Amino acid sequence: DGEYLNIDNFEEFKENINNFDAIVLGPGIGQNGSTVKLIIKIIDYIKNEPSTPPVVIDADGLNILSQIKKWPIKLSNNFILTPHAAEMARLMNKTTKFVNSNRLAISKELSKKTDSIVLLKGPGTILANQNEILISNKSVPSLATAGTGDILSGLIGGFLAQSMPPIQAASTAISIHAESGLLAQNEIGTISTKASDILNYLPGIINQMT
Numbered sequence: 001d002g003e004y005l006n007i008d009n010f011e012e013f014k015e016n017i018n019n020f021d022a023i024v025l026g027p028g029i030g031q032n033g034s035t036v037k038l039i040i041k042i043i044d045y046i047k048n049e050p051s052t053p054p055v056v057i058d059a060d061g062l063n064i065l066s067q068i069k070k071w072p073i074k075l076s077n078n079f080i081l082t083p084h085a086a087e088m089a090r091l092m093n094k095t096t097k098f099v100n101s102n103r104l105a106i107s108k109e110l111s112k113k114t115d116s117i118v119l120l121k122g123p124g125t126i127l128a129n130q131n132e133i134l135i136s137n138k139s140v141p142s143l144a145t146a147g148t149g150d151i152l153s154g155l156i157g158g159f160l161a162q163s164m165p166p167i168q169a170a171s172t173a174i175s176i177h178a179e180s181g182l183l184a185q186n187e188i189g190t191i192s193t194k195a196s197d198i199l200n201y202l203p204g205i206i207n208q209m210t
Contacts, residue, residue: 006034010041020053022160026061027150039064047074054160054169058082058153066090075114077129080170082153084121108133117166119156121149125174127167134171138178142185147195152177155202172209179205 046052065071089096107128111118120126125136159169180201184193
């Protein structure tokens with residue numbers, strides 16, 4: 001009915017897939033029943049079409065993924081997963097407390113299970129693939145607010161679209177995201193900082209770091 005993505009949008013997606021340089025799947029899509037069917041079909045399609053562009057799965061994309069039976073085998077090294085602790089807990093059928101106590105191990109485990117890049121958000125953000133583990137040395141409380149994760153996934157998608165290798169796209173996005181958050185909280189205050197404030201600092205940080 002035009003109010004949400006649904007299974008009827010699949011053919012349009014498939015027809016336009018070659019026009020995409022990167023895909024960010026999840027932010028803002030909701031979990032309507034027909035949307036869930038669409039996302040499952042898109043993930044299956046991408047898995048079976050190696051020529052598709054790299055895919056970042058975030059937010060409701062991760063929540064939908066956790067509902068799919070045997071979902072890890074549906075992924076590949078074409079995917080970047082960007083969960084926070086609660087989303088990781090749903091994906092791995094663990095408690096959030098367990099995730100927070102085993103951040104490094106669970107990131108490595110998920111990467112191994114899916115052959116994907118895993119970015120576990122939070123203090124000391126972890127970036128893991130089959131070959132390496134990177135840990136951010138920054139803790140930015142202002143990033144623990146609604147919408148900031150969408151900014152991070154959008155940054156990753158933007159760098160992927162510029163042909164950055166996936167691990168580099170993700171690590172660059174983590175750094176820029178953190179620096180923007182630090183600037184925002186230093187000037188506005190940790191409690192008062194909103195996602196839109198962080199967004200305003202991105203261009204200056206990107207110019208400095210790229």
